[in-house]
Structures are given as C-alpha cells and as structure tokens.
Amino acid sequence: xxxxxxxxxxxxxxxxxxxxxxxxxxxxxxxxxxxxxxxxxxxxxxxxxxxxxxxxxxxxxxxxxxxxxxxxxxxxxxxxxxxxxxxxxxxxxxxxxxxxxxxxxxxxxxxxxxxxxxxxxxxxxxxxxxxxxxxxxxxxxxxxxxxxxxxxxxxxxxxxxxxxxxxxxxxxxxxxxxxxxxxxxxxxxxxxxxxxxxxxxxxxxxxxxxxxxxxxxxxxxxxxxxxxxxxxxxxxxxxxxxxxxxxxxxxxxxxxxxxxxxxxxxxxxxxxxxxxxxxxxxxxxxxxxxxxxxxxxxxxxxxx
Numbered sequence: 001x002x003x004x005x006x007x008x009x010x011x012x013x014x015x016x017x018x019x020x021x022x023x024x025x026x027x028x029x030x031x032x033x034x035x036x037x038x039x040x041x042x043x044x045x046x047x048x049x050x051x052x053x054x055x056x057x058x059x060x061x062x063x064x065x066x067x068x069x070x071x072x073x074x075x076x077x078x079x080x081x082x083x084x085x086x087x088x089x090x091x092x093x094x095x096x097x098x099x100x101x102x103x104x105x106x107x108x109x110x111x112x113x114x115x116x117x118x119x120x121x122x123x124x125x126x127x128x129x130x131x132x133x134x135x136x137x138x139x140x141x142x143x144x145x146x147x148x149x150x151x152x153x154x155x156x157x158x159x160x161x162x163x164x165x166x167x168x169x170x171x172x173x174x175x176x177x178x179x180x181x182x183x184x185x186x187x188x189x190x191x192x193x194x195x196x197x198x199x200x201x202x203x204x205x206x207x208x209x210x211x212x213x214x215x216x217x218x219x220x221x222x223x224x225x226x227x228x229x230x231x232x233x234x235x236x237x238x239x240x241x242x243x244x245x246x247x248x249x250x251x252x253x254x255x256x257x258x259x260x261x262x263x264x265x266x267x268x269x270x271x272x273x274x275x276x277x278x279x280x281x282x283x284x285x286x287x288x289x290x291x292x293x294x295x296x297x298x299x300x301x302x303x304x
Contacts, residue, residue, distance in 0.1 A: 001163055002026075004068045004090045006083050008034050008058065010128030011100070012074035013136045017043040017054030018167040025056035026065060028087060035060050037134040046137040067092025070160070073099045077106065077270035084113045096156055100124045100144065102255070103188070103270030104181045105277055107149060117153060120160065121177055122146040123184060126169070143170045147177020182226050185274070186233065188254075189222050190215040190242045193272045193292045196256040197299065203250025206243045214288070215242060221286040222275050228282035260299055268296040 001023045005016035008029035016027040027043075029035055038058035044051045059065065068090045075083045080101070084091070091097070091113055098120040099106040110119045125142025144164050146157055161171030174180055194214055195202055205211045216239055223233040259266040273293050279286040 001069045002066065003070045003072065004028055004062065004065070004087070005056075005072045005074060006087060007074035008038065008134075009074060010130050010136050011124065011126070012072075013043050013134065014045060014126060014128045014138050015072060015074065015100075015169075016056045017045055017136075018169065019163070020054050020056035021168075022166045023163065026062070026068075027056050027058040028060075028062055029058065030060060032060055034058070034134060041134065044135045046131065046135070062087045062090050065090060068095050070096050070098060073097065073101060073106075073110070077101050077103055077267045078265055080106065080109045081112070084109070088113070094118075096120055096160075098122070098146075098160075101270065103267060103274055104178075104185050105270060105274035108277070116150050117148070120146055120148055120156070121181065122174075123181060141170075143172045145172050145174055145177065145180055147174040147180070149178070178229070179231050182222075182231055182233070185271070186219060186222055186226075186238050187242055187245055188271050189275055189289070190219045191246065192254040192256045193268055193296055194218070195254045196260050196266070196268075197292065197295050199257065199261065201250060202246050202252035202254065204246075206246035212243070217288045218272075218292070221279070221284075221289055225275055225279045225282055225284045225286065228284050229278060256296065260296070265300055266296055268293055272296070
C-alpha cells in the first residue's frame with residue numbers, strides 16, 4: 001500500500017515508521033531538519049527499552065509524488081486544512097483519508113478533500129514522546145480504532161486492519177465509531193478548556209466546587225448533543241469518570257492549557273468547538289461551550 005503520513009511528530013513517526021515495514025511510506029513534514037534526519041538516519045523508536053530503527057522516505061514537498069492509497073493526518077487539528085491543501089497531489093479519486101487526531105468533527109474538513117465513503121475516522125491508544133530529532137519513545141500501545149460514517153462498500157476497513165496488524169498495531173473496526181470518539185470527547189470537553197482558562201492542573205477540577213460545577217455543565221450540554229445525535233451517554237457515570245480522572249492525574253496539564261501557557265494556538269475547535277458545531281446541526285443550545293470557545297480564542301489573541 002502507498003501511504004503518506006502528514007506530520008512527523010511523535011505519533012506520525014510511530015505510525016510512519018512501523019507501517020514502512022510492509023508498505024511504501026512517505027513521511028511529510030515542513031521541518032527540513034526532521035526530513036533530513038529521517039532520510040539519513042531513519043526513525044528511532046524506543047520500544048520496551050530498546051531502540052528500533054525504521055526507514056520510511058521523508059519529504060518536505062509532495063508535488064512529485066503519486067496519488068496515495070492512504071493519507072494519514074497527524075498534524076495538530078488547527079493545521080489540518082492547510083496540510084491537506086498543501087499536499088493535494090497525494091489525494092486521487094481512489095485515495096482514502098484517515099484521521100486519528102484528538103477531538104471530533106474532523107470529517108468536516110476531510111470532506112473538503114475526499115468523499116465521505118473515502119474518509120476513515122478513529123482514535124489511537126498508542127502514545128509517543130519525542131526524545132530528540134526523529135527519536136521517539138513508543139509507549140502505551142493499544143488499539144487503533146477505525147470506522148466510517150457510511151457503508152464501507154469497497155472493503156477498505158478490513159484491508160487497513162490487516163495492514164496495521166502486520167506492522168505491530170492492533171486494528172479494531174467499529175460499527176459506530178462516533179460513539180467511541182464521543183466517549184473520549186466527554187472527558188476532554190469537561191476538563192481541557194476549563195483548566196486552560198483557569199490556568200490550573202487537572203487536579204483542581206475535583207478540588208474546587210465551582211470548577212467542578214462548570215465541568216458538570218459542560219458535560220450536561222455535551223450529553224444532550226450526543227443524545228440528539230443518537231448516541232448513548234450516562235451523565236452520572238461520565239461525571240464520576242471525569243472526577244476520578246482529575247483525582248488520578250492531579251498534576252496533569254491538558255494540551256489546551258499547555259498551548260495557552262506557551263502562547264500557541266490551541267485545538268479548542270476540535271474539542272469544545274466540535275460540540276458547538278454538532279449542537280448547531282442538532283438544534284441543541286450549548287451556551288457554556290460557546291462561551292468557553294470564545295474565551296479560549298480571546299486568550300489566544302492576547303497581547304502583552
């Protein structure tokens with residue numbers, strides 16, 4: 001299979017490296033130093049305390065590459081549209097697009113570049129930490145969850161699962177992938193933006209009754225939207241899970257909080273913002289989410 005992985009960060013390197021064992025893989029990244037290091041030295045993945053080296057091809061410019069069988073998007077979600085626009089030559093009429101990015105609603109952007117029956121969405125339970133240039137610690141291995149929002153008429157999901165399994169991943173096909181994505185999203189929307197605007201660690205949510213109440217309101221709105229979409233959600237059970245997560249990882253810093261603290265743009269639009277977009281489609285009011293998304297964007301625009 002011809003595969004392009006856009007984004008040679010931790011997760012892109014893990015998937016691009018391992019998939020190169022059985023496929024023709026191109027890692028696409030805007031950083032020339034990363035591309036040069038991969039081409040000269042390969043990608044080093046630290047797995048189970050040992051370094052394993054993989055040798056996918058790496059490029060900055062894809063204009064001379066053919067259309068791919070599969071394009072995997074591993075950039076931060078706020079760069080998804082520009083990343084796909086800048087690499088349109090990779091996408092032919094038979095190309096499938098796959099996103100394993102955090103949050104939900106990615107199919108809205110992917111749908112600008114491929115029809116719905118060639119879009120695969122999902123989540124990954126693998127984890128990666130950058131140790132150095134093209135040197136990644138691969139930990140927390142788990143399932144690569146896959147699904148489509150329309151019938152898989154060409155049987156791509158079983159083929160993709162087989163490809164993943166051969167390369168050391170655990171592909172799992174889900175009939176209702178949106179349920180899985182929203183199960184993960186519930187925790188994110190109740191913690192990420194709240195910790196960001198308060199500039200606190202995750203443990204504060206369970207410690208402070210006002211922060212806990214705000215998280216509860218956000219969860220309530222998200223559950224209302226999910227049910228309007230035909231998904232299942234037990235609000236009381238989810239709230240307990242959120243509070244347990246806050247207590248279990250008290251020193252944890254969410255990605256939105258870290259990005260705001262470091263003056264970077266955040267992925268709020270694919271986390272809390274995805275609830276707002278889904279709510280508009282479903283006709284469900286979500287005032288707390290709308291406020292929070294606007295607040296995070298205003299904080300991104302601050303000048304000191």
